[in-house]
Amino acid sequence: VARGDEGRSPRALTAELAAIVGTDHVLTDPDLVAGYVVDWTGRFRGHTPAVVRPKDAPEVAAVLAWCRQEGVALVPQGGNTGLVGGGVPLAGEVVLSLRRLDAVAVDQIAGQATAHAGVTIGALQRAASDGGWSYPVDLGSRDSATVGGTVATNAGGLRVLRYGPTRAQLLGVEAVLGTGATISHLGGLQKDNTGYDLAGLLCGSEGTLGIVTAARVRLVPPPRDVAVALLAFDGAADSVAGALALRRTLPALSAAELMLGDGMTLVCEVTGVAPPFAGSGRPLRSAAYVLVEAEADEDAAGALGDAVAQLPGVRDVAVATDPRRATELWRYREAHTQAINSLGAPHKLDVTLPAAQLAPFVDEVPAVVARAAPDATTWLFGHIADGNVHVNITGVAPGDLRVDDAVFRFVAELGGSISAEHGIGTAKRPWLHLNRSQGELDTFRRLKAALDPDGVLNPGVLLPPLR
């Protein structure tokens, strides 16, 4: 196992790395390093002897070769927007920042882009849009999160329902593996059965097998018409059944976001926005809401309206007839994060349930949390048609992991996943065994040993220590 910085003269280390990337691109000044050693939530804080900022794949390969030779561990870092501590040097690793690899090129004929690791998702989206196409992965951190980071974590986001996660966009990568090999497969062929899917394997491997330096991604035609509606239901069962039915009856469905009555009330209190359906003569608060969005060539609102009219259990409907109203409806969902944070830093758990277990989970998880921490409050929302629920818990000390443990065990009992889209990082390693058998963990370790034989790539991430 590679070590961090202990046992090596910082000056010698800096000089040797500077010989590869240039003096200006080895940061050791605490002020300059500060932003690289802590995640944006402040939960994960580490330290590093140096932040190295290579400019291209050959420099990445040279830094990695040096690390292997010296037995120094490194942590690749993109936009540092992760939520599970996977990009922070918690054990004193060298930080390899990929942000200088920021070139992007759109192939308008093919409807594809080659984006280097440091390109932000926002910049990729803008380049795609300038070329008449759309990059379908979208997430709140779009202007910080990078292509490299989203490939390494198989980022999901707001439009997985229609377009799939990052892995579904990936036609190939350029990467430097832990073996030292630089592989490059950026030709953008849509069908290419010539061996193992290395791009797919690296995607979601959280920087433990190789360092992705560029990606070839598919683009999609921008939607011509988008419609948004907010539906109210009497409970989780009806709302989940409604969202799942829309997946079948409305192929144009691009989002289905669950909210609950408590969360909606909190959002309205914190933001000062009027509750939905105010003035409709109905009770102001419903037990559950689903925000739905559809994309179509034309008349998305008509298709959405027709599909919603067929749904049983819908108590109230608001259809946005213009973009301003659509933004207002989305705001109920998007303000959940801010509203919950106003109560103190929550435990943020991101889980998936099998379709049939979604409603029971939503109904029962507050009691599971309460048994573990009687003073805690549970807030639920998420991408419900994907099975993805964001479980936020307030009223618990940040370091008290009993609620996390209780929720993860409940999720696993129901056949769900402890990480829908955030990855495992360092934060969820203790619970990975709930989802993965000894045979799977052993297989992961064999793959790790095959592609990172010196164990220098993110050694503290994903794989639990052998017991």
Added chain:
Amino acid sequence: VARGDEGRSPRALTAELAAIVGTDHVLTDPDLVAGYVVDWTGRFRGHTPAVVRPKDAPEVAAVLAWCRQEGVALVPQGGNTGLVGGGVPLAGEVVLSLRRLDAVAVDQIAGQATAHAGVTIGALQRAASDGGWSYPVDLGSRDSATVGGTVATNAGGLRVLRYGPTRAQLLGVEAVLGTGATISHLGGLQKDNTGYDLAGLLCGSEGTLGIVTAARVRLVPPPRDVAVALLAFDGAADSVAGALALRRTLPALSAAELMLGDGMTLVCEVTGVAPPFAGSGRPLRSAAYVLVEAEADEDAAGALGDAVAQLPGVRDVAVATDPRRATELWRYREAHTQAINSLGAPHKLDVTLPAAQLAPFVDEVPAVVARAAPDATTWLFGHIADGNVHVNITGVAPGDLRVDDAVFRFVAELGGSISAEHGIGTAKRPWLHLNRSQGELDTFRRLKAALDPDGVLNPGVLLPPLR
């Protein structure tokens, strides 16, 4: 490297395998074995000491454990519909037939199915349809090709353009790896970032890393309305430009199949069908044709017609207004295989080109073939909007690989892939280096050594021998 049957008493081998799967399921009689040792085209013919037919994953694991202990190589086989010799025991391997693993279950709520390896694609499609859903992978061999085989080869087929290849449908697998581990991840979670994507890695690995015993796949809503049109163009450049433009302007596009004038004439001669656009007053034969299909919630023909009306270079259009006419139009494309086979067994090459190189390839490849074999005739058709061209060559002896070599080298020069959807098998191993660097091949070998440390799984397939 594991050996085939040499050096072992056939009787002892049979008895030991029968102890695992039962006497009835170890086939050694030449009449019974005959169908397992040759592919359907007759090009690949091998021999085997025994065909073993396990009934479930534990029996597969026991057979594999025995093979590892005895150093006996095995070839997993599904429907035996491959085109590259990947499922035939060319070096006397034991054949492991997965066809008895034929259970399939549809989860109507989730819109998913769990299909065991031996289920045919046709059976999976029917089960999906009975449940109100559709399995989007479709191919001509649907009633023979199996789930296990299509996962192992990442099969593509007729609807990749809209739904992606097999890998895009895959939510998880059950598999017995070459290490002996049985892994199972069939929960059907749509978002699940808990470690490396083992299902995606096994998909397309052609039975060299593990034996897939079951798959969890997504289903899609069946299309409500389908429209088909045949477009005529003056040449490859216009037809390719038209197909690529439709990808952007018609998101509902589900197929775009290229045909050329020579092929169309041959089809009409062989089948006795009238040429398209006969009686329109235009010349009977165009240089190129594209058959297009669109799927929509409603009025697919309208959407298709509108998009086609915007295309430059369209010389003639026939829109099918009923299913019978749609079938007639599809027949021009589907009869290509039969028509070409009537001239003698062709060399069938399946390649992908980058979008910008498609038209030059179509225009120039006949001359490339003619230089390698002056008496040869080249026939081109395929899934043009995917970049996928089927190159059929007649007038060349089956064993004369000079035309294959010339075409593959030309494809690689243009940045294309020597295998779009058929895989590498044994047939394309000599050319894999045209598409994959030494670093990539070395990485493949490391993955093979990690997951099949005894080298018993399909040792003659995919990876070229080390030089």
